Amino acid sequence: MSQSPGFIVLDHQGMLSVRGVDAAKFLQGQLTCNLNYVSHDQSTLGARCNPKGRMQSSFRLVLQGDGFLLSMARSLVEKQLVEIRKFAMFSKSVLKDESTSWVQLGLIGADSILPELGIELPATPGAVVQHNQMLAIRVSPSLAELWLPATDAPCTIRQLAAGIEQKDRNAWQLELIRCGLGHVTEDSYESYIPQMLNLPALDAVSFKKGCYSGQEIVARMQYLGKQKRHMLRFTSPGDELPAAGTALLLADGGKAGEVVSAARSTEGIELLAVVQTDAAQEQQLTLDTASRPPLTLASLPYEIDVEREIQR
Secondary structure, three states, X not given: OXXXXXXXXXXXXXXXXXXXXXXXXXXXXXXXXXXXXXXXOEOEEEEEEXXXXXXXXXEEEEEEXXXXXXXXXXXXXXXXXXXXXXXXXXXXXXXXXXXHHEEEEEEEOHHHOHHHHOOOOOOOOOXXXXXXXXXXXXXXXXXXXXXXXXXXXXXHHHHHHOOOEEOOHHHHHHHHHHHOOOOOOHHHOOOOOHHHHOHHXXXXXXXXXXXXXXXXXXXXXXXXXXXXXXXXXXXXXXXOOOOOOOEEEOOOOOEEEEEEEEEEEOXXXXXXXXXXXXXXXXXXOEEOOXXXXXXXXXXXXXXXXXXXXXXX
């Protein structure tokens, strides 16, 4: 069931910037995504991995000014600055935490909201419109993010609040779950390889561009087909919201996976979990919480196809 239009202040998200003449070249060797597909009109999802292919962050990357903005969990920005700066010593790139310079908003029912701000955002996933220093980014057919310079944000928020509802973070989390978008947080730092969060299906991993941190492991898991755990979507009639990392249990009590994110809906709970794919399709799984509610496998808006030839 779709929600009514509204906006959410995404204060749990932070902003890392990489600017300078070498910014694109430098990031191309650090991130899973292919920056050759990024322009002032098109963003990308991506991740940064350690040498073992485990993700330290996942993000939305946008070209802005003389460099790039990476929106990720605010608690991970400083960690990523420390890690990535180790490799920037001989690059003409400047890395900075710009979290306090930007305010990020999530828009539900975006196409009924953005025209009031003079923005027409294409329907293409990841499309970007830059207007009066604002950045509008398409997340899904009904969702968008709006990145505002912090100095201008109060005025824009007042304008939006005069006409639409300001919603809570649960509302945004629920929409991301229905889009099949999971993100690395402090709780899952270096826990997953990109395939576990379905990043290849979201064009957030390149298998064509060459080396980047963790590339050898990520590519090996893709081409040898050994990755048996993926992020799937579930619903539950329970009302106890499971924390990230809560186990999903098999019928015999063994662990099948763990929760990535969860949100309340009008029918109960919806969640994303990294889980043994075969077990999720063949068995009744339950949540490892006090009431052990059963889980029902739900659809994702994209296909997880490990045999698909990745073109990016």
